[in-house]
Amino acid sequence: MQERILTGIKPTGLAHIGNYFGAIKPAIELSHNDNYNCLYFIANYHALTTIKTKEDMENYSYNIACTWLACGLDPNKVIFYKQSDVPEIFEFNWILCNLTPKGLMNRAHAYKACVEKNELNNIDRDIGVNMGLYNYPILMASDILLFDTNLVPVGNDQMQHVEIARDIAIAFNDRYGKTLVLPQGVTQKETSTLVGLDGRKMSKSYGNTIQLFSDEKTLQKTINKIVTDSRLPNEPKDTDNAICKLYKLFANESDYQNFEQQLLKGLGWGEAKKQLFIVANEYIKPMREKYDYYIMHKDEVNNILKQGAEKAREIASVNLAKIKKLIGVL
Ligand code: ADP
Ligand code: TRP
Numbered sequence: 001m002q003e004r005i006l007t008g009i010k011p012t013g014l015a016h017i018g019n020y021f022g023a024i025k026p027a028i029e030l031s032h033n034d035n036y037n038c039l040y041f042i043a044n045y046h047a048l049t050t051i052k053t054k055e056d057m058e059n060y061s062y063n064i065a066c067t068w069l070a071c072g073l074d075p076n077k078v079i080f081y082k083q084s085d086v087p088e089i090f091e092f093n094w095i096l097c098n099l100t101p102k103g104l105m106n107r108a109h110a111y112k113a114c115v116e117k118n119e120l121n122n123i124d125r126d127i128g129v130n131m132g133l134y135n136y137p138i139l140m141a142s143d144i145l146l147f148d149t150n151l152v153p154v155g156n157d158q159m160q161h162v163e164i165a166r167d168i169a170i171a172f173n174d175r176y177g178k179t180l181v182l183p184q185g186v187t188q189k190e191t192s193t194l195v196g197l198d199g200r201k202m203s204k205s206y207g208n209t210i211q212l213f214s215d216e217k218t219l220q221k222t223i224n225k226i227v228t229d230s231r232l233p234n235e236p237k238d239t240d241n242a243i244c245k246l247y248k249l250f251a252n253e254s255d256y257q258n259f260e261q262q263l264l265k266g267l268g269w270g271e272a273k274k275q276l277f278i279v280a281n282e283y284i285k286p287m288r289e290k291y292d293y294y295i296m297h298k299d300e301v302n303n304i305l306k307q308g309a310e311k312a313r314e315i316a317s318v319n320l321a322k323i324k325k326l327i328g329v330l
Pocket of ligand 2: 006007008009010043140143144152153154161
């Protein structure tokens with residue numbers, strides 16, 4: 001029997017290459033495996049914790065949809081939808097709220113980080129915390145559990161949420177009998193943390209990203225901003241640096257070995273960045289062309305999402321009806 005894989009992507013900004021190698025590419029590769037039945041969605045209601053305007057919500061949701069399609073998501077193989085188009089998720093969310101101990105939410109990392117920051121600043125611990133942030137993991141549990149999900153590919157930061165979903169499923173099964181599938185989070189080892197321009201984790205929150213689909217000139221300019229040490233051309237370079245790590249992702253093994261050798265022999269950082277731009281651009285170019293196509297074909301993209309939502313609702317409505325019967329409301 002096929003295993004079900006499900007993951008959501010929050011539309012909180014434009015995709016960067018950390019998102020691509022850490023989340024998008026591995027998820028698309030999984031979808032090519034016939035042993036898996038995949039559901040990937042735009043978690044726009046989760047993005048409400050940070051996105052505050054109609055324009056940002058619409059634009060980022062659309063851009064993220066175009067990004068997935070450009071990176072090779074095949075809507076005939078993957079059920080691809082916008083979370084807000086599947087109302088069953090939100091009905092189920094309320095049921096799950098009643099099986100979730102408050103203490104479990106107190107321990108969720110995003111909420112905890114907010115409270116700890118307030119305490120450090122000697123201000124009321126709840127400042128800046130709304131119930132969307134507090135209940136965030138329950139909505140995520142709803143996304144996952146409504147679809148009998150077996151595996152959830154996520155970054156390390158999301159593993160705790162998958163475990164919370166599992167705990168909630170156990171609580172449901174204890175009360176109503178074995179119904180919900182217990183999900184398991186899966187992370188990528190090699191690319192779980194891609195470094196950004198300054199050597200820290202590439203992240204929108206650090207402003208150190210390389211956007212996946214900027215134009216060529218911007219890509220080159222961004223690569224030029226990667227921080228290096230002050231070794232001069234002709235001085236041998238250390239190869240444990242952001243440039244080498246990035247180059248390795250875009251190039252094949254023998255080109256990478258060659259690049260490393262050149263650096264050890266003293267290739268200048270300026271020249272190294274040029275070479276990194278060339279391999280990165282070559283890799284990204286065909287996807288960028290597709291991205292530009294989808295950006296210009298809004299109806300086509302919206303149609304794909306609509307059809308995806310219909311397929312998702314077929315599963316969600318059957319499962320929700322089963323659950324409603326079990327709890328005695330249907
Ligand atoms: P950001 O940290 O830029 O806000 P998100 O939290 O929106 O990124 O992450 C979306 C997906 O991309 C998640 O699965 C996350 O684990 C993955 N991801 C984000 N940054 C990186 C990175 N630097 N390396 C690998 N994966 C990443
Ligand atoms: N919370 C996830 C993130 O920030 C996005 C998400 C929402 C998700 N619902 C999900 C991921 C369900 C996996 C499964 O990246």
